[in-house]
Amino acid sequence: MEDSLNTDELPELDGFVYCPGSINLKPFKMMSLDTFEKDMEINFFGLIKVVKDIMPKMKEASSLGFFSTVAVSNGMPFHTSVAAAKGAIEGFAKSLAAEYAPKLRVNVVAPSLIDTPLASRLLNNDKKRESMGERHPLKRVGKPEDIGNIVSFLLGEQSSWMTGQVIGVDGGISTLNLS
DSSP states (O other): OOSOOOOTTOOOEEEEEEOOOOOOOOOGGGOOHHHHHHHHIIIIIHHHHHHHHHGGGEEEEEEEEEEOOHHHHHTOTTOHHHHHHHHHHHHHHHHHHHHHTTTEEEEEEEEOOBOSGGGGGGSSSHHHHHHHHHTSTTSSOBOHHHHHHHHHHHHSGGGTTOOSOEEEESTTTTTOOOO
16 A cells, blocks of 8 residues: 555545445454454555545545444454454544544444445355344345445535544444344
């Protein structure tokens, strides 16, 4: 990853979303330090590099959106690496929101499993898809539109009184226990 972006030709920005991801779901004892470092690099350190570069381009009253995971708040097995990296994002976002208020709004979306290419190995047959859906109170896996809708809201004027928030878009799995 480059140390910085060439932002000279970028216009002023009304909003920015950082949306990389990784899914390294293994028992902790099977994960190397290298796995943790790679997850931190793509999820957290990559975010820091990009945000440092774009900050001069952010307009007054603009919005930044980052991505975490439901595994940060829920403590899910086999999520140690990704939860650590995404937890760093949540802490960073809250501190950044405090530091830049009222000029910028900074919020985080914390989804559960979303049907995207990144999750394809977890959803590659009907049985897996059904099983994963059943884990959620709304009995389905998330769709990209579910996340797109909340991101659109966070970038828009409708969320002008929100900053420093972590918003769970997770089919209810982080707050409801139906067992």
